[in-house]
Amino acid sequence: MGIFNEQALAEKHILVTGATGGIGWETAKTVAQMGAKLTVTGRDAEKLKQLETELKAMMDDSRLYVHAADLTDSHDRKQLVETAEARLGFIGGLVNSAGAAGGKQVEELDQEFLEHLMNINYTSTFLLTQLVYGRMMKDGGGDIVNLASLSGLRGTAGNTAYAASKFAVVGWTQSMALEAIEYGIRVNAVCPGYVDTEMARASIQRKAEHKGISIEQAMDEARSGIPSNRLSTPQEVAQTIAFLLTDAAPNIVGESVKISGGSVMR
Numbered sequence: 001m002g003i004f005n006e007q008a009l010a011e012k013h014i015l016v017t018g019a020t021g022g023i024g025w026e027t028a029k030t031v032a033q034m035g036a037k038l039t040v041t042g043r044d045a046e047k048l049k050q051l052e053t054e055l056k057a058m059m060d061d062s063r064l065y066v067h068a069a070d071l072t073d074s075h076d077r078k079q080l081v082e083t084a085e086a087r088l089g090f091i092g093g094l095v096n097s098a099g100a101a102g103g104k105q106v107e108e109l110d111q112e113f114l115e116h117l118m119n120i121n122y123t124s125t126f127l128l129t130q131l132v133y134g135r136m137m138k139d140g141g142g143d144i145v146n147l148a149s150l151s152g153l154r155g156t157a158g159n160t161a162y163a164a165s166k167f168a169v170v171g172w173t174q175s176m177a178l179e180a181i182e183y184g185i186r187v188n189a190v191c192p193g194y195v196d197t198e199m200a201r202a203s204i205q206r207k208a209e210h211k212g213i214s215i216e217q218a219m220d221e222a223r224s225g226i227p228s229n230r231l232s233t234p235q236e237v238a239q240t241i242a243f244l245l246t247d248a249a250p251n252i253v254g255e256s257v258k259i260s261g262g263s264v265m266r
Helices: 022-033 045-056 074-088 111-139 160-183 198-211 215-224 234-245
Strands: 013-016 037-042 064-068 093-096 142-147 185-192 256-259
Touching: 013 022, 013 074, 022 037, 022 045, 022 093, 022 234, 037 045, 037 074, 045 064, 064 074, 074 111, 093 111, 093 234, 111 142, 111 160, 111 185, 142 160, 142 234, 160 185, 160 256, 185 234, 198 215, 234 256
Parallel strands: 013 037, 013 093, 037 064, 093 142, 142 185, 185 256
Antiparallel strands: none
């Protein structure tokens, strides 16, 4: 847990979306260990049950709410927020970790794929945040952390659609932060590069197939482009997110915090 302790987020209700993914999963565990009340959501009900079992081993049941939802559905978004607040009270922290990857060349892209990726990574996340933000404005502040990417800061070949969706997240974060801080609400983004998750491994696999090389060779190429010579861990990203939710980061506003191993320095 590094510098964090079980009182760092004591009694703060945190909603973590995309909790069945590697980063969301570790973020949920991290904030649970920091004393938060916690709502977790994702589309995979079976994985949610596995996460629920892990969380119940480290926190009191009364501080945990697990809710399967498809955030691209307006009814699911509304029901999630309403039932989470009914169970655990005002949502003082939101972690938007839900998302999808997709690496295709420009000539391979079609409208359906573009709209699907933008909806998951940006539009539905924005609309969920609106619901939580409205309550934060009335009830006195809060913290919002969006999971963006280094792909939201610079383009890479074969990454057009995904990069566009993450650029949207970064731009939204910066603009919203300027509005939200007037209400005592801090909005920030975390921008990791390759993280050792199923999503990253699938992305590297796609690059291997496109180049006609082995997954091992593609993994070596990925590491060689990082000065630290390794992928980040989900735990490292989770701890960065958790830090931004705490009172230890009171004047960090509208930032895109990079976790790049030295590969992107501006």
